Amino acid sequence: MGGVPFVGVVALLSFAVVISSPLGSLTEPDYSKTARSADVMVGQAHFDDVQRLIRSAGLTSTVTIENVQKVLDKDFNERRREKRSVQPDVTNTYLKHNEINDFLARVQSTATAADVTMGSLGQSFEGRDTQYVTITQKTAGGTKRDKYLIVIDAGIHAREWIAPAMALNIINKLAFNPDNDTDVAEMLEKFDWVVAPSINPDGYEYSHESRYTRLWRKTRTTKHHSYCRGVDPNRNFGFDWNPAVGGSSDPCSDIYAGPRAFSEPETENVRQWLTNMRNRAKLYLTLHAYGQYMLYPYGSDENRRREDEDLLVEVANAFANVLNSKGRRYSVGNSAGLLYPAAGGADDYAKGELGISLSYTPELAPGADDPKVQTDWRVGFMLPKRKIKSVADDTWEGLKAMARRVFDEYDNATDDDDVSSRSDWDGWDDIFDEWNDDAFGDD
Numbered sequence: 083m084g085g086v087p088f089v090g091v092v093a094l095l096s097f098a099v100v101i102s103s104p105l106g107s108l109t110e111p112d113y114s115k116t117a118r119s120a121d122v123m124v125g126q127a128h129f130d131d132v133q134r135l136i137r138s139a140g141l142t143s144t145v146t147i148e149n150v151q152k153v154l155d156k157d158f159n160e161r162r163r164e165k166r167s168v169q170p171d172v173t174n175t176y177l178k179h180n181e182i183n184d185f186l187a188r189v190q191s192t193a194t195a196a197d198v199t200m201g202s203l204g205q206s207f208e209g210r211d212t213q214y215v216t217i218t219q220k221t222a223g224g225t226k227r228d229k230y231l232i233v234i235d236a237g238i239h240a241r242e243w244i245a246p247a248m249a250l251n252i253i254n255k256l257a258f259n260p261d262n263d264t265d266v267a268e269m270l271e272k273f274d275w276v277v278a279p280s281i282n283p284d285g286y287e288y289s290h291e292s293r294y295t296r297l298w299r300k301t302r303t304t305k306h307h308s309y310c311r312g313v314d315p316n317r318n319f320g321f322d323w324n325p326a327v328g329g330s331s332d333p334c335s336d337i338y339a340g341p342r343a344f345s346e347p348e349t350e351n352v353r354q355w356l357t358n359m360r361n362r363a364k365l366y367l368t369l370h371a372y373g374q375y376m377l378y379p380y381g382s383d384e385n386r387r388r389e390d391e392d393l394l395v396e397v398a399n400a401f402a403n404v405l406n407s408k409g410r411r412y413s414v415g416n417s418a419g420l421l422y423p424a425a426g427g428a429d430d431y432a433k434g435e436l437g438i439s440l441s442y443t444p445e446l447a448p449g450a451d452d453p454k455v456q457t458d459w460r461v462g463f464m465l466p467k468r469k470i471k472s473v474a475d476d477t478w479e480g481l482k483a484m485a486r487r488v489f490d491e492y493d494n495a496t497d498d499d500d501v502s503s504r505s506d507w508d509g510w511d512d513i514f515d516e517w518n519d520d521a522f523g524d525d
């Protein structure tokens with residue numbers, strides 16, 4: 083990015099239109115499907131051209147951030163000055179990689195409201211350990227019954243800091259119940275929760291590094307190009323993998339899909355991790371930001387057959403209704419239809435390849451018209467850390483509603499308490515092997 087000042091423009095689309103321009107920022111991806119508005123970041127040198135282009139397409143636009151670099155500078159300077167405590171509070175701090183792993187270890191050893199075990203997805207390209215936790219109902223001895231899983235990951239896109247923060251807050255709420263929320267016990271009674279808060283740790287750490295790296299999105303691999311680094315990991319999963327659909331074959335692009343599916347150790351780690359849980363996982367959420375959308379597959383093709391679309395929408399609405407009631411307007415829809423087609427996403431892989439039917443990409447705060455984050459400028463990825471708690475609290479309420487709806491769907495299907503003998507299960511032998519794997523081991 084360098085130290086070039088940027089000018090943010092929001093194009094308010096009044097009708098579907100294909101914007102074509104020699105400028106990469108408007109041609110990739112194709113915004114013709116964008117329902118309402120799109121945020122576009124433009125270098126100062128191109129500002130007048132882009133404004134002309136927007137006008138000639140019959141669109142209106144508003145400048146939301148006059149100088150993005152100024153915001154990045156301010157944000158970075160504030161962070162540099164801040165005193166880090168040894169145990170930073172996840173409700174008001176964006177943790178760095180080592181702090182995340184320290185937090186998870188602490189949760190494992192000191193959780194009061196649940197039993198927590200820590201595991202690893204594997205290492206990133208730069209050798210960072212990618213950790214997850216399994217959170218289960220506390221048992222006073224005896225054998226623990228394996229439950230269906232809610233699986234959550236976050237941070238696949240490095241700059242979307244509220245996503246790892248949200249995942250850490252979910253862990254915090256389940257493990258310590260800091261708000262004395264009576265629903266926590268119910269959530270742990272209904273499901274085991276598996277949460278990996280930061281699955282692209284190299285990119286995430288790089289986005290913390292300087293005032294010029296805050297908006298890094300990709301991994302940090304060096305093997306695909308002489309100087310352009312990284313792959314967009316959410317274009318790198320192997321279901322309908324296709325750089326031409328919402329991605330790019332250019333290693334210097336922010337949406338480079340990689341030379342082939344699963345070219346990145348980070349996506350391969352997630353693939354293995356999800357594959358091991360495929361039969362127990364009933365809800366998979368891969369957290370992103372921003373825009374306040376609850377997106378469901380298939381990102382590669384909105385017309386690809388989904389026999390369970392009604393259920394996908396119902397479960398998403400359970401979440402969105404709660405968030406809407408709290409003044410955070412969420413839109414629910416198929417990602418290709420609501421935003422734009424993009425192949426190679428984690429949610430498509432989880433659903434299409436692994437059969438985890440209820441797979442979603444929540445795009446967390448801020449949203450376009452969110453009164454709770456409105457300030458004199460819109461903040462986008464630079465959501466101030468003082469907003470973490472309110473976003474986490476509201477989003478948690480929505481997740482609980484979602485979990486209840488999923489539970490009703492799968493657990494009312496049978497009166498049998500033994501999860502392993504349910505008729506909607508297949509591949510029983512594989513599952514049995516997985517259960518004996520240390521990954522979930524309580525028995």
Ligand SMILES: [Zn+2]
Pocket residue numbers: 239242370371
């Ligand atoms: Zn993202």
